[in-house]
Amino acid sequence: MTRRLRRPGDGWRLIGTALTVAFALLWLLPLVFSILMSVRPTRSSIINGNIFFACDLEEEPPGPTVGVGPCWFTGDNYAGAWEVAPWPTHYANSILFVTGTLIVQIPTTTMAGYAFARMQFRGRSLLLGLVLLQIMIPSGILIIQNFAMIRQLGVFDTQLALMLPYWGSAFGVLLLRQTFRGVPLELEEAARMDGANWLQLMRHVYVPLSIPAYISFALISISSHWNEFLWPFIVTRSESVRPLTVGLNKLFHTTDLGANYNQMMAGTLIVIAPLVVVFLLFQRRFLESFAQSGLK
């Protein structure tokens, strides 16, 4: 019949796409910039004061380099950054910190989550209120008092000091409480009829039906502790227990800024690369979990 009318949205669609690309590039700029910096020879950036645009270094810089047009690229900064800090130790510490935290969190939150979801007992509301207190007053702001506690317990400068405050997780308890409430009560009754005890009930009914919640909780717990800085910084002193974030901070403050920014950027990328890769692999899961983290 008539030709399809030009919808008013068509012009907007073009503007929308342009805006999307513009914002994406703007947001990506720091990452691109740091990657470029990390593969450029140190001298060229200092001499020109012009990192992006000028590649007019006359002679080839010392060390192994690759020339592309007038620009020289090198892996020296990564080699240098790798040597100034014990990265494998920091990596191992970060991994130990997040796994050690999560491994204890899972049973403690499962137990409390079930009790608050499905059991009637005296003082339930009061105890739940106590648990909520941890969400309302994040333990991160009570650093001074908690530091004194760690000293008293005699665990200063150990992995245990990093993990202890996180072994009880109000967020995890609330998330699992909500999830467990969605499990049909008939399944529990049927299992009880078959003579299942509490552990069996958890193993065969509640936990298998709540796997997505556990994955969300694990992703959020791991990524937040992996990125944590203040608490590890305060309760540790030796490099042999300090995680990546604290190592990176030390590198930043001990680097002679004018002379070695290229190496600094290489060090930063060594630290953040694994997380970016993991995110790329599990993008959808991450986004879903993060969206859950607030509204639950």
Next chain:
Amino acid sequence: MTVVSPAAEPRRGKPWLQRALPYLLVAPTLIFITMFTLRPAVQALWDSAHSRPRANQPFAYVGSQNYEDLFNERHFIGRQYVKILHNTLVFTGGTLVVSLPLALLLAMLLNRKIRALGLWRFCVFYPVLLPMIGGATIWAFLFSDSIGLLNTILRSFNLGTVPWLLDPDTVLPSVIAVNIWKQTGYFMLFYLAGLQGIPRDIYEAAELDGAGLFRQFWNLTLPLLRRTTLFLLIIGVTFGFQTVEQLEVMGRGNPANRSNMLLYYIFQLRNEKLNTGHVAAMTVILALILLIFTSSNFFLFERGRHDEKA
């Protein structure tokens, strides 16, 4: 597994365990929360009402003196504290004023059928996942005086350079910019979820009624996302008041405490022996601010959810 026959063990063990079970289940969580939230909170409250004039003298009860000192501009600690409280408010407000509308815009842009959606989403969301220390390190470099990217660009247009992190007037806006870059992707995620919850036919009906895109936005999208916006405002404030990492990398609160903020200041004073009362008072005030915001969040949203379910 040992099976106890009911005849041999007449009912005594079981009800006891059954009654104790819920308490046993919540005990581990409660022990850790008591140790690292309840006890330190009470301690901060107690410390904030005590003070000692010299390092070797015992603590004495001083009532609200420590709190009064914090807000007394003639007291040496009050001069800093009021400024730092002001910085924190400007930082939090400045971040939210830009990042919330931007997050909504980005969510609307990414809530369409476009090519390479995952790529664009990654570009905006990746800062959320980076450790703030890493992100701030990159930005400290972008802001660097002689060789930073921003000044390089300014120079190539023959505009004067700006000492971003060294000038008392530009340091706070610089730190705010980094925070916007870091948090907008996180806020966007919630707007995206909110937008996807709005049924499409509402817009079709509005279009039939002749409502243009702007009318649709003002009269439909914005009101329907009111709850999301309120929620993001509240968590945005709680994030702002716990800012530490970027300050550690971007000037440590300098120059002249013009970029310092509440939690970072507490952290800086952690080894002070004489002002423990003042620092505890700061902790209590910060805890109260967070308590007000997070509990309002809880009563506005968590409560409503359970009512819907029940």
